Structures are given as C-alpha cells and as structure tokens.
Amino acid sequence: MKKRRIEGRALEDVERTLHTSFCAAANSISQLYTQAQNQNKIAFHAGQRHALEKLFDSIHHQHGGRPSAADISNYIKAELDNVSQAELSVMQTQNAPPFAQQHMAPTNPFTRVTTQERSHTPYQNGFFSG
Incomplete structure (x- = not known):
C-alpha cells in the first residue's frame, strides 16, 4: 500500500513537472509571437516613413517645392x-x-x-x- 502511494506521488510530480514545462514553453511561444507582431508593425511604419520621406525629398529637391x-x-x-x-x-x-x-x-x-x-x-x- 505504501509503495502505491509513493508511485502515485512520483507520477503526480512527473505530471506536474511536465505541465509546468509545457506552460513555460507555451508562454515563450506566445511572447515570441507578440514580439514578431511588434517587429512587423515597426517595419511597416518604417516603410511608410521611408516612402513619405522619398516623396517629400522628390518634391522639394527635384521640383523646387511646387510640383x-x-x-x-x-x-x-x-x-x-x-x-x-x-x-x-x-x-x-x-x-x-x-x-x-x-x-x-x-x-x-x-x-x-x-x-x-x-x-x-x-x-x-x-x-x-x-
């Protein structure tokens, strides 16, 4: 009877450890996804800024400000x-x-x-x- 309790507790400990590891991995993936989404937003806005700066430069340098x-x-x-x-x-x-x-x-x-x-x-x- 005592042996079964020890085996049961050992199994519970293994399951708890596995669950904790799974949760940590899931949280890491979630954080990685969030960081990737934020980087995509930053890159998108940088592209917009670059395009507008090119248009602004073209207007002022090639056409004297009045194209x-x-x-x-x-x-x-x-x-x-x-x-x-x-x-x-x-x-x-x-x-x-x-x-x-x-x-x-x-x-x-x-x-x-x-x-x-x-x-x-x-x-x-x-x-x-x-």
Whole structure:
C-alpha cells in the first residue's frame, strides 16, 4: 500500500513537472509571437516613413517645392513600378526550382497589376488631378 502511494506521488510530480514545462514553453511561444507582431508593425511604419520621406525629398529637391499633380503622380507610379519589380524578383528567388530544373521558368502564384492596368485606375483623374 505504501509503495502505491509513493508511485502515485512520483507520477503526480512527473505530471506536474511536465505541465509546468509545457506552460513555460507555451508562454515563450506566445511572447515570441507578440514580439514578431511588434517587429512587423515597426517595419511597416518604417516603410511608410521611408516612402513619405522619398516623396517629400522628390518634391522639394527635384521640383523646387511646387510640383504639378502630374509630377507627383508620375513619381508615385514609377516608385510603385520599382516596388512591384523588387517584390517579383524576391518571389522568383524564393520560388526558384531546384538546380536540376533551373532551366524552367518559375511560376508566380500571385497575380500582379501591370503598369498598363494601373494607368486605368479611378485615381488617374481623381486625387492628383488639378
């Protein structure tokens, strides 16, 4: 009878230790996820800041502070094209086939809006029109 109690307590101790370890691991994963989300927010805001600073610099340095709506629109369109090309390049690099199949063109699972399609947006004569 005494032996069963000792075995039962030992089993309870093992279960308690396992539960404590599991909770600690779950909390660590939760903290890691929260930190990753915060870093994503910081990176997103840094990207926004960078884009606005580039636009601000373009307006003041290339156009003397008084660009036309067409100048701003053309600048933004060119920057969007550059970003689209960079994104496409990264996706193609990530989706590159194994070495034996590199002669085949990789397929892009995402559809991109082409420059031609973008030129027919409702904003063409909207937000930046004078």
